Amino acid sequence: MSSLPANQKTINDYDIMIVGGGPAGVSTWLHLNKYAPELAAKTVLIEKEIFPREKICGGGIGGWSGVILQNLDVHLDIPSLHISDIEFINGEKTFILHQPNCFEMVRRIEFDHALMKLAVSRGLMLHEDELFLHFTRNHRNLLVNTTEGTYKVKVLIGADGALSSVRRSMNLSNIPHIASTLEVFSPANNAFDHEFDEKKITVDLTFIKKGLQGYIWHVPCIKNGKSFVGHGMANFPIHKKKPKASMTNIFNQVLQSRNIAIDQKSWVGHPIRWYAKEDTISIPNILLAGDAVGIEPAFGGGIHFALSYGEVSAKSIINAFQTNDFSFQDYGTTIQAHLIGKWIAKCTSVALSLYDMKMDPFDAAREVFTIRKKK
Amino acid sequence: MKFATLGHLMIKENIRDMPKDWIHDSWIYSPELNVKGTKGHITGLLLTAKEMMESPIEEIRQNILDLAVFIQDEFNVELIQLGALTTSVTSGGKWLADNTSFSGFVNHGDSYTAAVTCQGVMKSLKICHKVPSECTIAVIGAYGIIGEAISKILVPQFNHSILIGRNRHKLKNLRENVKGDFETTTYLSTRKADVILTATSHPTALLSSAHLKENAIVVDVSQPPNLSYAICQKRPDVFRVDGGFVDLPKQIPYQIPALPKGKIFSCVAEVIMQAFENEKKDHVGSIDLHHLKKTEEWAEKYGFTLHEMTNFGVPIKSD
Numbered sequence: 001m002s003s004l005p006a007n008q009k010t011i012n013d014y015d016i017m018i019v020g021g022g023p024a025g026v027s028t029w030l031h032l033n034k035y036a037p038e039l040a041a042k043t044v045l046i047e048k049e050i051f052p053r054e055k056i057c058g059g060g061i062g063g064w065s066g067v068i069l070q071n072l073d074v075h076l077d078i079p080s081l082h083i084s085d086i087e088f089i090n091g092e093k094t095f096i097l098h099q100p101n102c103f104e105m106v107r108r109i110e111f112d113h114a115l116m117k118l119a120v121s122r123g124l125m126l127h128e129d130e131l132f133l134h135f136t137r138n139h140r141n142l143l144v145n146t147t148e149g150t151y152k153v154k155v156l157i158g159a160d161g162a163l164s165s166v167r168r169s170m171n172l173s174n175i176p177h178i179a180s181t182l183e184v185f186s187p188a189n190n191a192f193d194h195e196f197d198e199k200k201i202t203v204d205l206t207f208i209k210k211g212l213q214g215y216i217w218h219v220p221c222i223k224n225g226k227s228f229v230g231h232g233m234a235n236f237p238i239h240k241k242k243p244k245a246s247m248t249n250i251f252n253q254v255l256q257s258r259n260i261a262i263d264q265k266s267w268v269g270h271p272i273r274w275y276a277k278e279d280t281i282s283i284p285n286i287l288l289a290g291d292a293v294g295i296e297p298a299f300g301g302g303i304h305f306a307l308s309y310g311e312v313s314a315k316s317i318i319n320a321f322q323t324n325d326f327s328f329q330d331y332g333t334t335i336q337a338h339l340i341g342k343w344i345a346k347c348t349s350v351a352l353s354l355y356d357m358k359m360d361p362f363d364a365a366r367e368v369f370t371i372r373k374k375k
Numbered sequence: 376m377k378f379a380t381l382g383h384l385m386i387k388e389n390i391r392d393m394p395k396d397w398i399h400d401s402w403i404y405s406p407e408l409n410v411k412g413t414k415g416h417i418t419g420l421l422l423t424a425k426e427m428m429e430s431p432i433e434e435i436r437q438n439i440l441d442l443a444v445f446i447q448d449e450f451n452v453e454l455i456q457l458g459a460l461t462t463s464v465t466s467g468g469k470w471l472a473d474n475t476s477f478s479g480f481v482n483h484g485d486s487y488t489a490a491v492t493c494q495g496v497m498k499s500l501k502i503c504h505k506v507p508s509e510c511t512i513a514v515i516g517a518y519g520i521i522g523e524a525i526s527k528i529l530v531p532q533f534n535h536s537i538l539i540g541r542n543r544h545k546l547k548n549l550r551e552n553v554k555g556d557f558e559t560t561t562y563l564s565t566r567k568a569d570v571i572l573t574a575t576s577h578p579t580a581l582l583s584s585a586h587l588k589e590n591a592i593v594v595d596v597s598q599p600p601n602l603s604y605a606i607c608q609k610r611p612d613v614f615r616v617d618g619g620f621v622d623l624p625k626q627i628p629y630q631i632p633a634l635p636k637g638k639i640f641s642c643v644a645e646v647i648m649q650a651f652e653n654e655k656k657d658h659v660g661s662i663d664l665h666h667l668k669k670t671e672e673w674a675e676k677y678g679f680t681l682h683e684m685t686n687f688g689v690p691i692k693s694d
Contacts, residue, residue, distance in 0.1 A: 094560065094561065094562075095562075098556065
C-alpha cells in the first residue's frame with residue numbers, strides 16, 4: 001500500500017509508531033487523525049504481514065463497535081451478515097436473546113483490510129511486511145528497531161496482539177492471563193448447523209459443569225460467497241487451581257455432534273490475553289492497546305475493545321504531546337475509568353462466578369450480552 | 376346482526392351449571408338472548424377440553440361446522456365467536472371463515488381479550504406499586520394468538536421480556552414479528568419474572584411454586600388456569616389475576632353460567648360489541664393491532680370495563 005523505507009537507516013520522519021495493523025492499531029490512528037491530525041501526519045504504522053492477511057477470529061462486530069465506527073465516520077463496504085439472535089445452550093435448556101442487529105458477522109481478513117484501506121486513504125503511512133524488533137531509549141525519545149530500519153520516535157504503541165512483541169520488550173512483571181482457543185470452519189450443513197439459516201450465533205455453556213472455564217461457539221459466516229460456520233471454543237483458566245478440562249476431547253465431541261470430520265491437525269488455535277486491573281500496560285513513551293492489553297475473561301469479546309483501546313490510547317497520546325509529559329503513568333487508570341475498563345471489571349466478576357459454577361450460566365450470558373437497557 | 380358464541384365444556388361437571396333447556400342431544404345452545412336489542416345465542420360442543428385435545432382434529436372441525444351451520448340455518452346467526460379450543464382447532468378461526476358451508480362471519484374474540492389482558496397487567500402493576508420499565512415480564516404461550524399480540528404491545532414497555540413457547544419454529548416466527556429486545560425460550564424460565572402472563576391451551580396447571588419469583592404478578596388468561604388454586608394458597612405473596620374477564624355494563628344484567636356475578640368473557644364481549652356495531656367482517660388468525668385498539672374504543676362506548684379484577688372469581692381489593 002505504500003513504499004517501504006530504505007533498509008536499516010535511522011528514520012526521523014515520525015513522532016509516533018504504531019505496531020500492528022489490526023483494529024486497535026488502526027483505531028488509534030483514526031482517532032489521532034480525528035482529534036489531532038498534525039500528530040496523525042507524523043505517525044507510522046508497521047504491520048508484520050501484507051494486507052489482506054488472514055486473522056483467526058469469530059468475526060463478530062458487536063457491543064459498542066457501531067458507535068465508535070460511526071464517530072469515526074467509518075462505513076465499510078464488505079460482505080457481512082446481520083445477526084439479531086444469540087442462542088445460549090446449557091445442557092437441555094436453551095434460550096435465544098433477540099436484539100435486532102446486535103452483531104455483524106464479517107471475515108476478519110476483509111474487515112481488517114477494508115479498515116486499513118480507509119485509514120491509508122485518509123493519510124495513514126503504512127509499512128507492511130515490517131517487524132518490530134526492540135527499542136532503546138535515547139534521551140526523551142525511543143529508538144525503535146524494525147526489520148527495515150531504526151526509527152526515532154517519541155511514542156510507541158504496541159497494538160500487536162495477545163503475544164505482543166512490544167509488550168515482551170517492555171519486560172513487564174505482570175502475571176500472565178492467557179486463554180486458549182480452538183477453531184475450525186466448515187461449510188454449513190443444514191442438518192446440523194442452523195446458524196446460517198436462522199442467522200444466529202450459538203453459545204454453548206454446557207461444558208462449564210464438566211470443568212471447562214469457557215464455552216463453545218458456532219458462528220455463521222460467508223467465505224467466497226458460500227455459507228460457512230465457524231466452530232470454536234475458548235478456555236479462560238481464571239481459576240488456576242481448578243482441574244483443567246481437556247479442550248481436545250471436548251472439541252472432538254462438539255465436532256462429532258455436528259458431523260464434522262476435520263482432522264485435529266487442521267484445527268487452529270490462538271491465544272487470548274485478558275486484562276486485570278493490576279496489569280502494567282504502559283511505561284514512559286510506550287503504550288499497549290487492543291489484545292496486547294487484553295479483553296474480558298468471561299466470553300472474550302474483542303473487536304469493540306480493540307476499537308475503544310484505540311480511542312483511549314489516541315487521547316492519551318494527544319494529552320502527552322500537549323503537556324509534554326510522556327510518562328503515561330495515568331494510562332492504566334484512564335483505561336479503568338473508561339467504558340472498557342468498567343466493562344472488563346464487570347465481566348471479570350461474571351467470569352469468576354461463572355467458571356466457579358457459582359452463577360447460572362444463562363444469567364452470566366444475560367449480564368454480558370444484553371446490550372440495550374430500555375430504562 | 377345476530378351473533379352466537381361457540382365454545383365447549385372445560386370439564387364434564389360444567390354441565391351442572393348449565394340451564395337444563397340449553398342442553399341438547401348434540402350440542403349446547405341457549406334460547407335466544409336479547410342484549411340491548413341485539414339477538415344472540417350461547418352455544419357449544421358437548422366436549423371437554425381434554426376431549427377437544429385428544430380427538431382427531433378433522434372430527435372436531437366437522438362438529439364445529441355442523442353446529443355453525445345449524446345455528447346459521449335454524450337461528451339466522453350471522454356472526455360466530457369461537458371460544459377456547461375451538462379457535463386453535465380451526466387455525467385461529469380461519470378454517471371456519473374459509474368454509475363455504477357457513478356464510479356468516481367469524482371472530483375469535485381474542486383481540487379484546489389481549490387488550491383487556493394488557494390493561495390487567497398495567498392495573499396489577501399499579502396495585503403492586505411497580506413500573507414496567509423496571510420489571511421483567513414472562514409471556515407463556517407467546518406465539519399464540521393472544522400471546523403474540525400481548526408480546527407486541529408489552530415487550531417495548533418492559534425492562535426485559537421472556538417469551539416462552541414449546542415450538543422452536545413458532546418462536547422463530549415470533550422473533551420476526553415482535554419488535555424490540557427480548558429473549559425466547561422453550562422452557563419455563565419464569566423464576567426471575569416480576570410479571571407472568573399465561574395464555575396457553577395447556578390442559579393442566581403449568582406453574583409450580585418454584586416457577587414463581589417472590590411477589591410475582593400472575594395474569595392467568597389460560598383456561599384451564601396455568602396457576603392452580605392450591606399453589607396460590609401456598610404462595611400468598613403472589614398476586615394472581617383471572618385474565619380474560621370484563622365487567623358487564625349495568626344495562627346488561629345477564630348471569631353467564633359458571634362465571635363470577637357481573638362478569639363476562641372478554642371474547643364474548645367482543646362479539647357482542649361487533650354485533651352492536653353490525654360490523655360484517657371476519658376477525659380470525661393473528662390479531663390486527665388496529666382492530667384491537669378499536670375493540671377498546673367499542674368497550675368504552677358500550678360500557679364494558681375492567682373495573683374489578685378477580686382471583687379465582689374472588690374480587691381483588693385495589694388498596
